[in-house]
Amino acid sequence: MRGRASRVTVIAAAVTVVMASVTSCSSSFGMPRGSTEQGEEIFDLWQIFFWAGIAVAVLVYGLIAWSLIRYRRRRRESDADLGLQFHANVPLEIIYTAIPVVIVIVLFTLSFGTEDRASSVSPTPDVVLRAEAFSWGWRFGFPDEGVEVVSEPSAEGVPGPEILLPLGRTTRIELTSNDVVHAFWVADFLYKRDAIPGRVNVFDVTPTEMGTYHGVCSEFCGIHHAYMTFTVRVVDQSEFDTWIARGAAAA
C-alpha cells in the first residue's frame, strides 16, 4: 500500500514540477520575443509549436498515467494473473498513424512559410553590414559608409566589440569567416547563421525594438570560443548616423 501511495505522490510531484516550470516562463515559454521583424515571425511559430507540444504531452502523459493507475496489478491479484490478451486493432492503428501525419503536415506547412519570410533578403537594404569572424573575434564593416569595427582577439576578461544598428531599418548582413567555421547568433533576434570560410551567407535583420543585445559565436571554433562575444545596440537613425560619422568609435 505504502509503495503504491508513494508512487502516486512521485508522479503528482513530477507533473507539478513540469507544469510550474512551464507556467513560470509565461506565454513566451522561455523564448525571447524577437526584437526584429524576422525574429517576431519565428517567435509566432515557436508559440504554435509549443502549444502543439503541450497538447501532445498532455495526451500521451495522460494515457500513460491512466494505464499505470488503472491497470496496475491489485493486491488481491497474483503475479501469474494475465491481462487481456488482445494483439492488435487495425482501425485504431490506422487512426493513430494518421493523426501524427496531419499534425506534421500542418507544422511543416507553417514552418515552411515562416522560413520564407524570416530568411527573405531585401534587394534594397538600408544598411549593409559585412561581418567577418576570425579566431577569435569579429571584424564588422559598413562598406557603404567606409567604416569598420574590429575586436581585440577575445579571451577571458576581454569584452567583444560593439556595433550599432538603426531601428526600423533593414540591415543586410553578409557573413563569412577568415579561418574556421564560426556562427553569428543574437538570441534576441531568434536567428543564427554559420560563418564559413570561402562562402558568404546573407540575411536581413530589421530591428523593431531599441535595446542592447548580447551576441555570441555559436559554432565551436577553438580555445577562446566561449569569449567570442559581441554586442549589438539598436538605436534610432540619428544616433546611428552620429556613430558612423565618428568612424564607429566607441562612445
Next chain:
Amino acid sequence: MTTTDHKKLGIMYCVTAFTFFLIGGALAGAMRAELADTGSQLVGAQSYNTLFTVHGIIMIFLFVAPFGVGLANYLVPLQIGAPDMAFPRLNAMGYWFFAGGGLLVLLSSFASDAGGVATGWYLYPPLSGPRYSPGVGPDLLILGLALVAISTVMSGVNVITTTFLMRAPGMTMWRLPVFTWNVVVTAILGLVAFPPAVAAFVLLLFDRRLAGQAFDPLGGGDPIVYQHLFWFLGHPEVYILILPFFGVITETIPVFSRKPLFGYTGFILATLAIGALSTGVWAHHMFTTGVVDNPFFSAMTFTIAVPTGVKFFNWIGTMWGGKLSFRVPMLFSIGFLLNFLIGGITGVMLASAPLDFQLADSYFLVSHFHYTMMGGSVFGIFAAIYFWWPKAFGYMLSERFGRAVFALMLVGFNLTFWPQFVVGLRGMPRRIVDYAPGLGWDTPNLVSSLGALVLSAGVLLFLVDAFTSRRRRTPAGDDPWGGFSLEWATTSPPPEHNFSSLPRIRSERPAFDMRHPELVSGPPATASEPPA
C-alpha cells in the same frame, strides 16, 4: 580472452561499455562542476574543450552503441533459438577492435604535445585540420574511431547473417522477438552509415598528415563536403543509439503488463520506416549553414516523428487492459517513456528550420539530445541490465536498491537537463567553458550541476547493488519474470550451446505459449512444424 562464445562476448562488450560510461560520466561531472558558476575555476578552456569532445565520443561510440552490440550478441542467438552467432570468431575480433579503438580514443584525450583532441565530437574542418589542431590527438581519435567503425560493421554482418540464417524451426520473421528485429535494423543502419564516415575520416587524415586539401578552403577544398559525409553517419548513428533500446523496452513492457505487444506488425513496420527515413535526414544538422535544401530535410525529419509516435501508441496499447507489475525493469521502461517523449517533442521543434535558427548549437539542443540518449537509451540500458541480469548470471539484483537507483536517476536526470532547455532559450550556446554573469544563466546552471550530483548518486548506488547482489546470490530460477521470448525457456545462465531442447514456436511468445498452451491460437499442438 580467447573466447568465441556469444554470451561471454556479449557480457564483455557490456562490461567494457559500462566502464566507458563511468569514465564518460566522470568527465561530464567535471564539466558540470566547472559550469556550476560563472567564471572559469576548475579546468582551463583547453581542458574543457577536450572534456566535452571526449565525453561525447565515449558516450556515443564507446558506451551506448557497443552496449547495444553487447546485448545483441548475448540475446540474438538465444531469442531465435540458435547455438551461437553465425561467425563466432569474427565476433571475437569485433570485440577486440572495439576495445583497441576505445584505448586509442582514451589516448587521444591526453597523449599529445599540444594537448588532447579538442574539436567537438564531429571534428569539423578546418578546425580539425593541421593548421588549427596540430597535435596527434585528432589522429589518434580518427584511428580509434576507424577501428570502432570496422568493429561495428563486423558485428552488423554477424547479427544480420545470424538472424536470417539460423532461426529455429517455426521462428518466422513475423514471430521474431522485437528486440532482435530492432538490432537487425540497427545493424543494417551501421552498414549503411559507417563506410562514408570512414571515408570522411580518411580524407581528414590525408588533409592532416599528407597535405591533402579535401576540406581546406585555402587549397580549394570544401568544409561543407565533410559536414555532409559526417552527418550521413551522424544521423543514422543516433538511431543506432536508440533502436536497440526501443527493442529492450518493447520486450519488458509486455512482460510486466502480462499482455502481448499491442500492434506487433505495426511496430515492426514503424521500425523499418524509422531505419529507412533516418538515412535521408542528415542535413537537418546543417540548417544554419545556408547551403542545404532546408525544406526537404525539414520535411524528411518531421516524417520520422510519425513512426516514432506510432511506437508510443504501441507501448500504451500494451499497458492498456494489462496487469502491470512495477518491477525495476518496468520502472526504467516507464522512465524511458516519460523522458523520451520530451526528447521527441523538442526534436520536432528542432526539425523546423526557422526554429532551428534559434535553437541550433544552444543548450536547448544539448538538453534535447540528452533527453533522447541519457533519458531514453540509458534508461533502456538500465531496464536491460535489471531484466537480463538474472538470465546471464543466475541470481537477482536487488528490487529495493533498484527502486532507489531508478528514483535517483529519474529525479537527477530531469534536474540536470530540464534547466538546460531554459538556459538555451535564454541564449546560452553549447561548448563554452565559461559564461558572463547577468544573463540569467547562473541559476539554471547551478541547478543542473546539483542535478548531476543526484544522477551520479543513482549510478553509484547501482554499482553497490551489483556488488552486494553478487555476494548475496539470491537464486533467479530460469524465468523470474514470466518472460515471453525463447531465452526464458532455457536455464539461467544458459548452457554452452544455449538449449538442450526447444519449445514449439507458434507465435512471437514461445516461452509464454509453453506455459499457457490453452491460449495458443493457430494450428493445434499436434500439427507438424514447417521444416527448418
